[in-house]
Amino acid sequence: MWLLLLMILPEHIRNRRSVKVAAFLVVVGTLVFWWYNFPFQKVHDYILQSKRGKSILLWNSNENERFFRQHSGSCxxxxxxxxxxxxxxxxxxYDAIVVIFGDDFSPVDPMELAEFQSESNNxxxxxxxxxxxxxxxxASYHNVSEFTGVFNWTMTYRRDxxxxxxYGRIAPEELSFLSPEDVLRHIERARKTFRPRPKSRISKLNKVSPIxxxxxxxxxxxxxxxxYVKELKNYIEVDVYGECGNLTCDGPQCYDILLRNYKFYLSxxxxLCPDYVTDTFFTMMDRDVVPVVYGGADYTRYAPTHSYIDARQFKPEELATYLKILDANDTLYGEYFWWKDHYRVTSSEENMxxxxxxxLSQKLHRDFESKSYQDLISYWGDYNQCVPFDPKWIF
Structure with a gap:
């Protein structure tokens, strides 16, 4: 159309202005095309959709959502x-419906959920x-195969x-990256400067207490x-609290006991599943106790190097020997705290x-992709990537 207009213009104008006119007409033509194919109302609706507050329904609930409600809008x-x-x-x-799977929440009826979803016009x-x-x-509470095609998003401990x-985060105090050389330098400094908190090592019977x-x-x-713990106890004393032992403690006093009496905690x-790192690890990382980890995650993705001990790198007898060496040498033990001045730990349930x-709220504002998990069983069922126990790790 705009080329025809150019042809009927006088020659001297065409020569001088043909390029500018052609460019102008191209722009006008593009805008007209865009107007008919992408109405401004759609743009207006998109802007409103992205700016308005998002509403989230907890499908099944218990008293834990008191925290959720208290923090609505605080993002x-x-x-x-x-x-x-x-x-x-x-x-x-609602913009999102969160269905919570766990033994401490109301059971989920797959038929009820699927029926609502099929009838929803949103x-x-x-x-x-x-x-x-x-x-x-x-698996002992839910059969996830019953929820094929129901869910659009996942919210779990897995990084993907x-x-x-x-369950927690360990982040640098500064945005600057610590090179391997920096880490070695900080470890060397910790060898010279760190002094562990004195422990109450002598019991009432004048016997050295477990570490x-x-x-x-x-x-x-x-x-x-x-x-693993049972075998470990053959080579070093371990104080066990809770249902699996004969010692008890309740509430915050448990952490006071740990700080006062022990050097190592079995996290x-x-x-043994990928990325499954719970509060049993992060809570201890926030205290002056060295965690000994046993899990299926790559812990290097969660914590600084040389800040924990990986039990799966040792047989129980080897681990006991190593812990005794650290206990006898404050310099070596102190190396495990080199990172304390350079990282911060957040591990509270409220933060989680x-x-x-x-x-989730941010994703609702920005992610409009349509998808669903047609094969949830491969993501969270029998064919997940969890590792079975191998007796060779112990014996």
Whole structure:
């Protein structure tokens, strides 16, 4: 069209202005094409959609959502509202519905969930699969194969989740990257300057008390951590608190006992699954106790080098020998605290809830991709990447 206009213009004008006119007409033509194919109303609706607050429904609930409701809208510039009462408003009005899988939440009826989803006219609504449990632990409560095609996003401890639900974070105090040389220099400095907190090592019977502690309530796990501890106790004393031992403590005083009496804590997970690192690790990292880890995660992705001891690198007898060496040498023991001045630990349950739901709200504002998990069983069922226990690790 614009080429025809050029042809009817006088020659001297065409010669001088043909390029400018052609460019102008191309722009006008593009705008006209865009107007008919992408109406301004759609742009306006998109802007409103991205700016308005997001509403999130907790499909099944218990008293834990008190924290969620208290922190609704507290994600900085990102606005969100968290509701736990299904009858409060039409369910179709929510931007996301979070279905929580775990033994401490109300059971999930797959038929009820699928029926609602098929009847909903809100095509932008996201169903979120939420769990803090490992696949092996969750299997005793739910059959995830019943939820094929139901969920659009996942919110779990796995790093490849749509919304990662991390039990804790260990982040540098500064954004600057620590090179291997920097780490070695800080470790060397810790050898010279760190002095461990004095421990109450003498019992009432004038007997030297154990340097290793473990707290656990689940004594029959798929990771068989209880077998490792049982074998370890043949070579070094271990004080065991909770259902799996004969010692007890409640609440914050447990951590005071650890700091006062022990040098090492067994941060042993109940499942050996990728990325499964729970508060049993992060809570200890926030204290002057060296965690001894036993799990299926790559711990180098969660914590600084030489800040923990990996039990799976030792047979129990070898681990006992190494812990005794560290106990006898404050310089070597102090190396495990080199990172304390350079990193910060966040491990509270409040931080976990807050970070994950703020991440969900942010994703609702920015991610409009349509997808669903047609094969949830491969993601969270029998064919997950969890590692079975191998007796060779112990004997």
């Amino acid at each position: 900085g510039s990102i606005r969100c509202e968290i509701i736990s009462n299904r009858s409060e408003r039409p369910i179709e009005s 095509t932008n609504q996201k169903f979120v699969f939420y769990t803090r449990k490992s696949p092996q632990s969750l 989740s749509d919304i990662p639900l991390l 290793v502690a473990w707290m656990a309530s689940d004594c029959n796990t798929t990771s068989q951590r209880e077998l 042993f997970e109940n499942s 809830w807050h970070n994950s739901f703020c991440d």
